[in-house]
Amino acid sequence: MFIRLWSLLRGKTKNKKQTDQAWAGRIKMPYFGLACLALFFLMVLFAEFLAPLDPLQGDLLKASLPPFWMDGGSWHNILGTDMLGRDVLSRLIYGARSSLIISVGCVAFYATIGVIIGLISGYVGGRIDMIIMRIADLWLSVPGIILLFVLASINGPSARTLILTFGIMGWPYTARIVRGETLSLKQRDFVKLAKVAGCSNLRIMFSHILPNIVNTLIILVTIDIGGIIVYTATMSFLGLGTQPPSCDWGLMLAEGKQYITYAWWLVTFPGIAIVIAVLGFNLTGDWIRELLDPKQKLQ
Amino acid sequence: MMMEQTNGQPGKVLEVNDLRTFFYTKKGVVKAVDGVSFDVDRGEIVGLVGESGCGKSITSLSIMRLVPQPAGRIVSGRILFNGEDLQLKSEEDMRRLRGDRLSMILQDPMVSMNQILTVGYQLGEVFRYHDKTGNTLREKCIRILEKVKVPSPERRIDDYPFQFSGGMCQRVLISMGIANNPDLLIADEPTTALDVTIRAQILHLMREICKESGTSIILITHDLATVAQICTRVIVMYAGRIVEQAPVKAFYKTPCHPYTVCLIKSVPVLGRRTERLFSIGGTPPNLLHPPQGCRFEPRCSQALEICRSQYPPEKEIAAGHRVSCWLYGQD
Numbered sequence: 001m002f003i004r005l006w007s008l009l010r011g012k013t014k015n016k017k018q019t020d021q022a023w024a025g026r027i028k029m030p031y032f033g034l035a036c037l038a039l040f041f042l043m044v045l046f047a048e049f050l051a052p053l054d055p056l057q058g059d060l061l062k063a064s065l066p067p068f069w070m071d072g073g074s075w076h077n078i079l080g081t082d083m084l085g086r087d088v089l090s091r092l093i094y095g096a097r098s099s100l101i102i103s104v105g106c107v108a109f110y111a112t113i114g115v116i117i118g119l120i121s122g123y124v125g126g127r128i129d130m131i132i133m134r135i136a137d138l139w140l141s142v143p144g145i146i147l148l149f150v151l152a153s154i155n156g157p158s159a160r161t162l163i164l165t166f167g168i169m170g171w172p173y174t175a176r177i178v179r180g181e182t183l184s185l186k187q188r189d190f191v192k193l194a195k196v197a198g199c200s201n202l203r204i205m206f207s208h209i210l211p212n213i214v215n216t217l218i219i220l221v222t223i224d225i226g227g228i229i230v231y232t233a234t235m236s237f238l239g240l241g242t243q244p245p246s247c248d249w250g251l252m253l254a255e256g257k258q259y260i261t262y263a264w265w266l267v268t269f270p271g272i273a274i275v276i277a278v279l280g281f282n283l284t285g286d287w288i289r290e291l292l293d294p295k296q297k298l299q
Numbered sequence: 300m301m302m303e304q305t306n307g308q309p310g311k312v313l314e315v316n317d318l319r320t321f322f323y324t325k326k327g328v329v330k331a332v333d334g335v336s337f338d339v340d341r342g343e344i345v346g347l348v349g350e351s352g353c354g355k356s357i358t359s360l361s362i363m364r365l366v367p368q369p370a371g372r373i374v375s376g377r378i379l380f381n382g383e384d385l386q387l388k389s390e391e392d393m394r395r396l397r398g399d400r401l402s403m404i405l406q407d408p409m410v411s412m413n414q415i416l417t418v419g420y421q422l423g424e425v426f427r428y429h430d431k432t433g434n435t436l437r438e439k440c441i442r443i444l445e446k447v448k449v450p451s452p453e454r455r456i457d458d459y460p461f462q463f464s465g466g467m468c469q470r471v472l473i474s475m476g477i478a479n480n481p482d483l484l485i486a487d488e489p490t491t492a493l494d495v496t497i498r499a500q501i502l503h504l505m506r507e508i509c510k511e512s513g514t515s516i517i518l519i520t521h522d523l524a525t526v527a528q529i530c531t532r533v534i535v536m537y538a539g540r541i542v543e544q545a546p547v548k549a550f551y552k553t554p555c556h557p558y559t560v561c562l563i564k565s566v567p568v569l570g571r572r573t574e575r576l577f578s579i580g581g582t583p584p585n586l587l588h589p590p591q592g593c594r595f596e597p598r599c600s601q602a603l604e605i606c607r608s609q610y611p612p613e614k615e616i617a618a619g620h621r622v623s624c625w626l627y628g629q630d
Contacts, residue, residue: 197424197425208413
């Protein structure tokens with residue numbers, strides 16, 4: 001699946017070169033979404049080169065300067081400075097890294113567990129399915145934030161604790177969706193065909209059924225990444241995630257909230273950054289889903 | 300391949316003895332297959348005919364041991380394949396057998412294939428587990444597609460099933476069925492989706508393969524013309540039971556069971572104009588509550604008193620011609 005996407009994007013598909021490229025061209029590229037995502041990844045990868053100033057180095061003499069276009073603002077601190085005189089833009093750029101690591105880490109963690117459990121539950125069915133789904137229900141009834149409090153009080157609040165908590169807590173959502181899809185897919189004739197051909201159950205699950213779920217998964221995962229970015233920002237805002245003085249968008253929101261009445265830029269810019277990242281993931285996810293659907297080629 | 304003849308008669312690929320496959324539903328027990336016995340000789344093509352829902356497909360799925368779970372279950376009966384009881388085999392052994400010695404062509408080729416995997420990938424599954432030659436998977440797939448006359452297979456192998464026409468998909472399924480020269484091939488309506496010219500080609504192809512590799516074929520079909528073309532023997536099923544088995548000539552010349560007679564009468568004949576095509580009155584019985592006696596009795600024009608209360612035993616009225624009907628003696 002991913003190899004196909006990869007070769008498709010490079011235009012290197014064997015044999016069907018023309019048709020594939022023509023088809024890929026017909027689906028509208030989400031330029032805005034891709035631009036958002038590009039900006040986000042640029043910040044993640046090249047924070048050292050992009051950031052004009054040291055994000056941790058404060059200058060109290062320059063505390064709470066407004067953005068450059070306002071009175072008192074300067075080009076030295078384009079988006080202004082915070083209460084400790086740290087450059088907002090630099091902190092934003094470095095903060096992308098923490099957002100990406102946490103959100104992708106969380107989603108990858110629980111989506112993997114969820115897919116495996118969901119596939120087994122849906123495919124095997126019967127009593128095993130029932131037991132797994134009841135455990136999932138049980139799991140869902142544990143409030144994640146309480147668990148996070150507990151883990152944070154044991155290990156100390158940190159990005160790692162955050163990833164661990166969401167990783168453990170998130171699987172039932174994915175598992176349920178994957179199970180539902182598997183339940184309907186296993187009734188389909190291609191499963192019978194694979195059985196007639198002598199495929200083992202494991203092979204049917206992972207090579208025949210899973211590719212049919214990938215489209216759903218991609219949407220799920222990209223939207224979840226967006227959601228987790230917001231959620232981790234919330235947790236950092238509450239002081240349960242990344243700890244100061246490191247850079248994190250949620251943390252910046254939290255620190256800025258007390259000064260919102262006279263230093264609006266402290267909360268506005270991290271907010272915009274979160275919106276852009278989430279939008280980028282969602283729009284791009286939608287596009288990938290369309291691209292991966294071979295039936296699109298016919299239309 | 301060497302065969303172990305542990306029991307069963309020599310020369311028989313398949314012996315089915317009193318097979319009963321029931322479905323346990325909320326409304327009750329559906330007796331989809333209720334006491335079916337037949338056997339298949341080596342290299343023989345047997346036609347299995349009957350109306351929709353008379354248990355043809357379930358019989359074949361029972362042989363493959365792929366009856367839909369958990370509702371369906373093989374309640375009793377013995378299925379000997381090459382003399383080995385399939386009921387006693389482990390799931391793993393069954394899996395090894397499927398697609399290799401024992402294979403099946405599913406009905407509905409367009410729906411049977413996974414739409415988002417390439418044809419070559421799905422075709423490769425039959426070779427993945429049952430490797431015989433040193434060729435790469437790809438070469439083997441191309442070769443087998445050539446055999447069923449898919450044009451330019453080396454290109455089509457990377458296509459997706461929806462880029463294939465119905466006939467092409469059917470060929471792919473057939474090629475999967477015959478890939479490993481099985482001992483027994485169950486073809487579940489392999490030509491239903493095809494137009495007449497391709498149908499003839501496919502049937503010809505199946506007969507050739509049967510001759511070449513000594514494969515026995517159970518051909519499940521509605522189409523009596525197809526049966527006449529390639530089968531050597533015909534088994535007629537009605538409401539979960541076999542009503543008549545006969546060599547193909549006897550089947551057309553001297554059909555015995557009233558149901559078989561009706562079946563043959565309802566085939567339109569070219570050149571003979573009749574007011575209306577013959578059809579059998581009534582509908583097949585509900586298999587939840589089948590009639591106590593002969594299952595065809597409610598629709599039978601020659602029904603006797605005894606038909607209502609007792610199911611007729613199977614009688615051999617000529618060599619290889621067996622029928623279950625009270626009209627042919629009551630002893």
